Amino acid sequence: MQKEESGILAGFWVRKIPESATVTAGYGKITNLRDSDIGIKEIRAEGFDTVEWHTSFLEDGIARMRKVDFPIPLPSGKEILLDKGGSHLMLIGKKKEISETLRIQFALSNGETLVWDAVVK
Numbered sequence: 001m002q003k004e005e006s007g008i009l010a011g012f013w014v015r016k017i018p019e020s021a022t023v024t025a026g027y028g029k030i031t032n033l034r035d036s037d038i039g040i041k042e043i044r045a046e047g048f049d050t051v052e053w054h055t056s057f058l059e060d061g062i063a064r065m066r067k068v069d070f071p072i073p074l075p076s077g078k079e080i081l082l083d084k085g086g087s088h089l090m091l092i093g094k095k096k097e098i099s100e101t102l103r104i105q106f107a108l109s110n111g112e113t114l115v116w117d118a119v120v121k
């Protein structure tokens with residue numbers, strides 16, 4: 001389910017993990033409906049130490065992923081899909097048990113902060 005927040009349309013979900021696991025992935029979609037380009041400077045997820053932006057690729061038939069440095073550019077009118085086998089959020093260092101939703105914050109390069117509640121499933 002997507003929600004618009006100040007001209008940015010987005011929705012996310014986070015993969016449910018066992019209690020002993022400390023890392024999970026987040027997927028979804030984000031669209032810049034504004035007239036201007038934006039940059040995502042930092043992402044935070046409730047209950048986790050760090051969030052990285054990853055891309056997936058195949059190397060010798062093996063799925064691998066690579067960290068992409070912030071800021072992530074999101075040009076005006078563009079949609080970024082975070083999906084299995086493609087770009088995704090990597091939530092690292094779980095600090096507490098996660099419940100049914102998880103708050104994700106995007107800090108933009110211009111100082112704005114946008115908040116979404118991701119569904120855990």
Ligand SMILES: [Cu+2]
Nearest residue numbers: 054065089090
């Ligand atoms: Cu990853």
